[in-house]
Amino acid sequence: AQSVTQLGSHVSVSEGALVLLRCNYSSSVPPYLFWYVQYPNQGLQLLLKYTSAATLVKGINGFEAEFKKSETSFHLTKPSAHMSDAAEYFCAVSEWTGNQFYFGTGTSLTVIP
């Protein structure tokens, strides 16, 4: 089974600063990779996904993530944090032949004015 590790359960950045949320997965075979965002008291929304096309993936709200096979990583970045980015972020992995996703434990992002 896959495992997903999100380093840092809480990340704080200043408004306008770079956002970097880390995700590493365990598979030796390139899987499908996803980032989801959860705003308070809401469900999860898809931010972006990697499905074996370009390794640099652009998502909504200015976020992007880069798939690095050699590092088994899929870190999420945004050049300039906005107050509205404060939320919980989840990395998820799915194998091509699997029937479920595997989620990290989440990273709570705080944006400081």
Add this chain to the structure above:
Amino acid sequence: NAGVTQTPKFRVLKTGQSMTLLCAQDMNHEYMYWYRQDPGMGLRLIHYSVGEGTTAKGEVPDGYNVSRLKKQNFLLGLESAAPSQTSVYFCASSSREFNYGYTFGSGTRLTVV
């Protein structure tokens, strides 16, 4: 709007009571899932279904039962609620082609007293 609908949104149960959570999707997705979300533990898979009439256990199935009599509906039952089942429950669905990711419902907040 197309998507995943969960009912109810909130519920308070007494220990030992039973209830059923309903998940409905209108995207003709084959796969459906029930997760619970607890602070610091991320999302944990309870049960899932890969098609009408089929169900399978996930990571934390004890104390829950599910049924998928119709493709668009996935029911989660608690036969005898316990305080440990206090959580936020999310339903999700996906097509067989996982490259599109999950679509999540907005969640059900359940408190067992």
